[in-house]
Amino acid sequence: MLLRAEVSSAALRGNLARIRAAAPGRRVLAVVKANAYGHGLVPVARCLEGAADALAVARLEEALALRGAGIRAPIVLLEGVFDAPALAEAARHELELVVHDEAQIALLEAADPAQAYSVWLKADTGMNRLGFRAAAFGAACQRLRALGPRLARLRLMTHFASADRPDSPQTEEQLRRFAALRQGRPEEVSLANSAAIFSRPDAQGDWVRPGLALYGASPFADRDGQSLGLTPAMRLASTVIALREVPRGETVGYAARWRAGRDSRIAIVAAGYGDGLLRSLPSGAPVRVAGHEVPLVGTVSMDMIAVDVTGTPVKTGDPVLLWGPELPVERVATAAGTIAWELLCAVSQRVPRIMR
Ligand SMILES: Cc1ncc(COP(=O)(O)O)c(C=O)c1O
Structure with missing residues (x-):
């Protein structure tokens, strides 16, 4: 197997334990949406089931895949449902629903009165994406309470827009707004x-x-997961499939975007945008070949990249690490001008996930 994503169940569980230590006494809703941030939805859910208090996904299809695989843990649908058939499906599979707009409350009001739903009412405290703003929040709460026995449980939630920037005043403002909204309400909050x-x-x-911390990466631009006591759960590993000598002045790859400034030894690695590597990864982005950090050169192609291994003892068949504990995905993301979340989620279906 040339390219594979090796996923460590020990790292996932260790990261969960680290999160519990950072948030003592809180319950943990483990976010496994988007194929568990690229790590594999069902295997990650199996690994965390029982250790986390509940799982969260964005869409009904993700929740159904989990139930289909026999996952019995509570599952929260972070976007809720949008029509009556989806609501019935959610009820059948005992999914908990985020409710973020009035149409979703109307769906519940019109639903089979024999069913009961666990609801997370979402407040929009400044993200301006999903949720009820302050003026509508109280009325939404009342309408849900009026569902009577159909409301098995009500909890309240909101989502931060800028918590990854601890110096941003936005989190403070969102907290202030949320405190005002929940005043006098006994419900649990997230x-x-x-x-x-x-x-915070x-x-x-x-x-x-x-989400991200479970997978061992840091949400902060200025520090990596290891400095937070987390362990990267994924090793995106591949292999050198060819080596070539490229004379000074020659170019490498599509559109000739890299030119050898000296006689160079170039290793070709089985990993490309067909596997989810971003085509926008620039020359100079870090790659580890046989334990040495070397720069990517030229344009990422569908199935391959080139790296400059001039002066480094490398042979065909040598192991390559695109990211993992020895090369944090955050560093690769920074080189690509993006965030770790995007790189992890982008790992494509073609890449075998191997849970260890
Ligand atoms: C509503 C909600 N909660 C929690 C998370 C987890 O966020 P993170 O991966 O930054 O921990 C997400 C992810 O986007 C989300 O949409």
């Missing part, structure tokens, strides 16, 4: 994503909702 878990102990609420 606010914190990975960044807030580590940077005062914002952890009853339930924390880690």
Whole structure:
């Protein structure tokens, strides 16, 4: 197998334990949407089932895949449902629903009165994506309460827009707005994503909702996961499939975007944008070949990249690490001008996931 994503169950569980230590006494809603951030939805859910208090996905299809695989843990649908058939399906599979707009409340009001739903009512405290703003929040709460026995449980939540930037005043403002909204309400609350878990102990609420930190990466631009006590759960590993000598002045790859400034030894690695590597990864991005960090050169192609191994003892068949514990995905993301979340989620279906 040339390219594979090796996923460490010990790292996933260790990261969960680290999150619990950072948020003592809180319950953990483990975010496994988007194929568990590229790590493999079902295997990750199996690994965390029982260790996390509940799982969260964005869409009904993701939840159904989990139930189909026999996952019995509570599952929260972070976007809720959008029509009556989806609501019936959610009921059949005992999914918990985020409710973020009035149409979703109307669906519940019109639903089979014999069914009961666990609802997470979402407040928009400044993200301006999903949720009820302050003026509508009280009325939404009342309408849900009026569902009577159809409302099995009500909890409140909001989502931070800038918690990954601890110096941003936005988190403070969102907290202030949320405190005003929930005043006098007895329901459990959930606010914190990975960044807030580590940077805002005062914002952890009853339930924390880690995504990225579970997978061992840092949400903060200025530090990596290891400095937060996390272990990268994925090793995106591949192999050198060819080596060539490229004379000074020759170019490498599509559109001749890299030119050898000296006689160079170039290793070709089985990994490309067909595997989810971003085509925008520039020359100079770090790659580890046979334990040595070397620069990517030229344009990422569908199935291959080239790296400059001049002066480095490398042979065909040598192991390559695109990211993992020895090369944090955050560093690769920075080189690509993006974030770790995007690189992890982009790992494509072609890449075998191997859970260890
Ligand atoms: C509503 C919600 N909560 C929690 C998370 C987890 O965020 P993170 O991966 O930053 O921990 C997400 C991810 O986007 C989300 O949409």
